[in-house]
Structure formats: C-alpha cells, structure tokens
Amino acid sequence: MSEPILRHPVQTTIVRPVETSGNGLHTAVHTNLRLVPAPADTGLVFRRTDLDGFELEAKANNVARVSYATSLMKKGVLISTTEHVLAALYSSGIDNVYIELDNLEVPILDGSAEPFMRLLEQAGVERLRKRRRYLKILKPVEVAEGDRRLGIFPANEFRVTCFIEFTHPLIGRQELEMVVNRGTFGTFLASARTFGFTEDVTRLRAMGLIRGGSLENAIVLTPDGTMNGTLRYPDEFCRHKALDLIGDLALLGKPLLGHVVAHKAGHALHTALVLRLMKEKELWEEVTLSEPLPAVPVKSEASTIAHPE
Numbered sequence: 001m002s003e004p005i006l007r008h009p010v011q012t013t014i015v016r017p018v019e020t021s022g023n024g025l026h027t028a029v030h031t032n033l034r035l036v037p038a039p040a041d042t043g044l045v046f047r048r049t050d051l052d053g054f055e056l057e058a059k060a061n062n063v064a065r066v067s068y069a070t071s072l073m074k075k076g077v078l079i080s081t082t083e084h085v086l087a088a089l090y091s092s093g094i095d096n097v098y099i100e101l102d103n104l105e106v107p108i109l110d111g112s113a114e115p116f117m118r119l120l121e122q123a124g125v126e127r128l129r130k131r132r133r134y135l136k137i138l139k140p141v142e143v144a145e146g147d148r149r150l151g152i153f154p155a156n157e158f159r160v161t162c163f164i165e166f167t168h169p170l171i172g173r174q175e176l177e178m179v180v181n182r183g184t185f186g187t188f189l190a191s192a193r194t195f196g197f198t199e200d201v202t203r204l205r206a207m208g209l210i211r212g213g214s215l216e217n218a219i220v221l222t223p224d225g226t227m228n229g230t231l232r233y234p235d236e237f238c239r240h241k242a243l244d245l246i247g248d249l250a251l252l253g254k255p256l257l258g259h260v261v262a263h264k265a266g267h268a269l270h271t272a273l274v275l276r277l278m279k280e281k282e283l284w285e286e287v288t289l290s291e292p293l294p295a296v297p298v299k300s301e302a303s304t305i306a307h308p309e
Contacts, residue, residue, distance in 0.1 A: 024105030083247030
C-alpha cells in the first residue's frame with residue numbers, strides 16, 4: 001500500500017481475518033493469535049478466546065506492568081508483551097481490530113514486528129464510514145527518571161526521535177529520527193529484533209522472565225559481540241527501541257500528531273508519558289482531517305538531532 005494510511009481522514013479496519021502462532025518470550029506458553037475486523041469506534045481490543053472471549057482494550061488505564069515488556073490487565077485477566085503487535089497496527093493506521101489470543105502472552109515470533117506486518121499485508125485495509133479522530137499535541141511535556149527522558153512536542157505529523165546509549169562495542173550511541181507511517185515503519189523499523197545481554201540471562205530467568213527466549217527470537221549480546229551472527233542493521237538496537245516506543249504509544253487509543261523524543265527511555269517512561277497525557281487533557285485536542293496532510297520528508301539514517309525547543 002503506497003499511501004500513508006496513518007494520515008487518511010477516515011477510520012480503518014482489516015478486510016479479512018488472519019492468524020499466526022508461536023511461543024511467548026517471557027512465559028514460553030504457546031499462543032494462537034488471530035486478527036479480526038472490527039466496526040468503527042471499536043479501537044484495538046484484545047480478546048482472550050480461552051476465557052469466553054473476554055475483552056481487554058489496548059489503553060493506558062489497563063497497563064499492569066512494564067518490566068521488560070508491556071502487559072495489560074483488566075479484572076484479573078492478563079495479556080503480556082503487547083508492544084510488537086500494537087506497533088505494527090498503530091504504524092499501519094489500523095484503528096479498529098480484535099486481537100484474539102488463546103493464552104496470556106502475544107507470540108514473540110522472530111522478536112520483531114515484521115511477522116505482524118506480513119499478516120497485515122494478507123489482511124488488507126478497509127476504510128470505514130466514520131471520521132478518524134487524532135490526538136494533536138498542543139503543548140510540550142516531558143517525563144524523566146535520572147538521565148532517561150521522554151518528551152512530546154507539537155507537530156503536524158507523527159514523528160519519533162530515539163536516542164540510546166550502551167557501553168557495548170556493537171551499540172554505543174545510536175540515534176534516529178523519522179516520520180512514522182506504514183511505509184516508513186515497514187521499511188526501517190519493523191524487522192529490528194529485541195535484544196538482551198548474556199550476563200542478564202540468569203537474573204531474568206530467576207525473575208520468571210525470558211523463559212521462551214532463544215537465538216531465533218532475540219539478539220543475544222556477549223561482552224564483545226553477538227551469538228546470532230550478522231545484525232540486520234548496524235543500528236538495529238535503536239530501531240527496536242523506537243519500535244517498542246511506538247507500540248506503547250498505541251495505548252493512547254488514537255493516532256498521534258506530535259513529535260516524540262526519547263532519550264534512553266524504556267517501557268516505564270513510555271507508559272508514564274501516555275498516562276500523563278490521558279490525565280492532563282489541556283496538553284492536546286482531538287481533531288479530524290478533511291483531507292490527508294501533505295507528505296513530509298523522512299530521514300532514514302541515524303543522525304544527530306537537536307532537541308526541540
């Protein structure tokens with residue numbers, strides 16, 4: 001699909017159901033996942049088919065925990081590791097869909113969002129007879145924890161700047177900036193995989209995490225390299241952090257018009273920003289578009305970006 005669906009004035013869903021299956025990264029449980037068309041104003045809604053179709057909306061007020069992944073909970077029903085499928089849906093401009101699961105964790109698949117983008121290609125996009133409502137940022141706001149910062153600034157498109165820094169020879173300092181839509185996300189971010197460090201494996205497994213992790217679904221970093229061989233991109237780590245950020249921003253419940261600037265941020269700061277926006281409604285307004293916004297140039301390579309004033 002060539003046009004930037006994210007800037008189209010009407011709501012969308014998918015044309016036909018599509019499905020996949022796999023194990024969860026943290027729980028190792030096997031889960032069947034199915035994306036199903038939904039009517040206008042439904043939003044992105046998880047359904048636990050193993051629990052009589054219990055519905056759990058992908059919204060900030062349902063965030064349960066954000067330790068190494070974003071988990072949602074409602075009335076005691078849990079869905080874990082939501083960020084990759086939500087990133088694919090949100091970046092593709094899919095406003096309404098049921099995400100059906102028969103277990104508690106979204107499959108990790110290859111550790112990226114690319115398998116979900118392939119599903120969406122199979123599913124197709126249907127425009128609905130209802131205006132899309134955007135969340136347009138009016139005032140700058142920032143959340144911080146130590147040297148980690150996450151801010152959002154007024155803009156006429158959904159733009160992301162992401163900076164990371166690790167004392168590892170394959171990572172170091174990495175930064176990228178891009179306007180987010182289906183094309184840019186699919187080209188530059190979707191195939192970037194989650195990653196972790198060998199020295200953390202024992203500790204994380206003692207915490208009950210990464211029980212389903214393997215070289216097939218994560219980049220595993222040794223002190224001086226990787227156990228996986230060649231990276232997909234030299235800055236795959238920064239790309240994946242941007243992917244996670246977009247997945248967590250989907251919890252806003254509406255497509256975003258704003259510039260998000262992340263400095264060494266993670267799931268906790270992502271959800272803190274979303275919750276603050278939901279609480280302080282003077283920071284934004286809901287708008288509709290009478291016609292698509294004009295296209296804007298996209299930066300496809302990492303570069304040094306000045307922090308917006």
